[in-house]
Amino acid sequence: MRFSPIRDLSAPLLCAALTACSGADADAGRQAWLVEQLVQDNLVWTSRDPSLLAAKYRKMAADPYDFMRGSLGVFFADLQRTSDRRATTAFISEAESGAVLLVGDPHPENVGTFLPDGDAPTARSALSGLVLDFNDLDGAVFGPWILDLRRAALGFGALTLGLEGCEADCRAEAITALAEGYTAAVLGVGDLSAAYATDRVTLELLDDTVEDGLARKRLDDLTTLGDDGQRRLALDEALDEDGAGLLALSDEEHAQLQRLVSTLRLPAGARVLDGARRYGSGVASSPAVRYVVLYDLGDDGDLDDELLQLREVADPPVPPSLRPTLPGLFDSQADRAEHAPRLLWSSPRLDPRLDALSDGVMTFKALSYSSWFSGFDHEDIAKDWEKGKIGPADLAALARSVGVLLGEAHLRAPTASGEDPGPTLRAELNQPGLAEELIADAEADLLQLQADHGHLQDALRELGPCLGADELRP
Numbered sequence: 001m002r003f004s005p006i007r008d009l010s011a012p013l014l015c016a017a018l019t020a021c022s023g024a025d026a027d028a029g030r031q032a033w034l035v036e037q038l039v040q041d042n043l044v045w046t047s048r049d050p051s052l053l054a055a056k057y058r059k060m061a062a063d064p065y066d067f068m069r070g071s072l073g074v075f076f077a078d079l080q081r082t083s084d085r086r087a088t089t090a091f092i093s094e095a096e097s098g099a100v101l102l103v104g105d106p107h108p109e110n111v112g113t114f115l116p117d118g119d120a121p122t123a124r125s126a127l128s129g130l131v132l133d134f135n136d137l138d139g140a141v142f143g144p145w146i147l148d149l150r151r152a153a154l155g156f157g158a159l160t161l162g163l164e165g166c167e168a169d170c171r172a173e174a175i176t177a178l179a180e181g182y183t184a185a186v187l188g189v190g191d192l193s194a195a196y197a198t199d200r201v202t203l204e205l206l207d208d209t210v211e212d213g214l215a216r217k218r219l220d221d222l223t224t225l226g227d228d229g230q231r232r233l234a235l236d237e238a239l240d241e242d243g244a245g246l247l248a249l250s251d252e253e254h255a256q257l258q259r260l261v262s263t264l265r266l267p268a269g270a271r272v273l274d275g276a277r278r279y280g281s282g283v284a285s286s287p288a289v290r291y292v293v294l295y296d297l298g299d300d301g302d303l304d305d306e307l308l309q310l311r312e313v314a315d316p317p318v319p320p321s322l323r324p325t326l327p328g329l330f331d332s333q334a335d336r337a338e339h340a341p342r343l344l345w346s347s348p349r350l351d352p353r354l355d356a357l358s359d360g361v362m363t364f365k366a367l368s369y370s371s372w373f374s375g376f377d378h379e380d381i382a383k384d385w386e387k388g389k390i391g392p393a394d395l396a397a398l399a400r401s402v403g404v405l406l407g408e409a410h411l412r413a414p415t416a417s418g419e420d421p422g423p424t425l426r427a428e429l430n431q432p433g434l435a436e437e438l439i440a441d442a443e444a445d446l447l448q449l450q451a452d453h454g455h456l457q458d459a460l461r462e463l464g465p466c467l468g469a470d471e472l473r474p
Contacts, residue, residue: 191285
């Protein structure tokens with residue numbers, strides 16, 4: 001099946017500025033298209049805070065994996081172009097399989113730990129109580145299920161760029177395991193727990209999470225305890241050289257946070273103690289507005305003190321699809337931000353603090369912000385690889401776990417029309433060739449990712465820190 005493009009990208013916005021529309025130079029033409037796409041995807045940040053957008057582009061330019069994280073819109077748009085890279089697959093044959101609720105961006109760093117409340121099921125892991133699942137579902141939209149797998153395969157491909165000696169065969173082993181895990185979960189075959197969350201990459205994450213969680217490390221790192229026994233957020237005087245920090249609220253931010261907090265669903269008796277603006281987190285949404293809130297449950301002392309974060313949720317990139325995400329199963333962005341995770345997670349209560357809030361045209365998501373909620377880091381994985389602590393078998397086992405998570409998530413949520421996706425998915429997976437298709441696509445996607453990463457570096461040198469889009473500011 002060949003997906004149909006849903007929008008016309010034939011006239012680049014920056015054609016005149018980049019003088020690359022003649023087709024004489026394919027690299028220049030690709031760079032022009034890439035710049036146009038990035039500018040379109042980031043217009044909200046261009047108009048609101050170009051300095052934060054410039055920091056996002058710098059982060060993307062410094063690391064191919066971070067470029068991958070920040071360019072989901074580019075990935076989807078590229079698969080819709082009228083070119084040899086337009087999305088093709090042998091596995092989408094029915095309308096319902098093209099309208100599955102997608103995780104959106106299931107790369108390895110978007111998987112992490114949860115410590116749910118007492119009503120949640122026991123985790124399938126070596127450490128009871130912790131659950132491994134997708135921790136960033138801001139990109140959850142309806143689309144063909146194969147897109148999640150293709151994006152996950154690219155995520156593992158990008159991860160291998162930092163793993164010396166992990167070349168095509170190593171990537172193929174991991175992507176084969178990804179496909180096998182997904183297929184096993186959808187078809188319900190084999191022992192899914194046999195190699196689930198038992199690789200050394202995951203076990204180290206779980207061990208570190210338990211150590212940091214018991215020590216309340218994040219709470220201690222971000223707060224100070226006063227002589228009165230009351231915690232306060234430990235504010236930075238300015239952002240560090242990476243653009244990260246916790247800063248005092250401006251009057252406008254204080255007013256917005258008050259409006260948001262007034263609608264939060266906190267436990268009975270909870271008291272908000274402090275708030276601050278948080279900078280420098282993530283990649284794709286790094287220019288988004290983020291707040292950290294310190295609260296307690298009403299007891300004296302600091303033993304019941306907790307943190308949560310409020311994070312602005314922007315419109316997700318649009319995948320190749322025949323069905324819109326809004327309106328439909330979700331009435332609004334806030335509805336999508338809260339209920340897409342509840343549909344896709346292994347339990348709707350994985351994060352007891354999950355909430356979605358609206359403030360005018362802005363949508364925010366509330367999330368727990370304790371050390372029990374942690375995630376993979378590609379740089380940490382690369383360090384362990386370099387030290388010989390992990391190898392190809394561990395990477396493949398991690399990929400299989402992600403495949404299992406992805407397959408189970410796709411089965412839980414209804415399609416855009418409210419149907420059960422299971423029968424269609426099972427019918428389409430009862431044919432060979434999934435791993436081979438994903439391996440071929442991942443190698444092609446990875447080559448394009450590396451080329452585009454170079455194009456971004458060149459464009460920033462030529463056009464400036466906001467890719468020449470400064471004139472678009474109001």
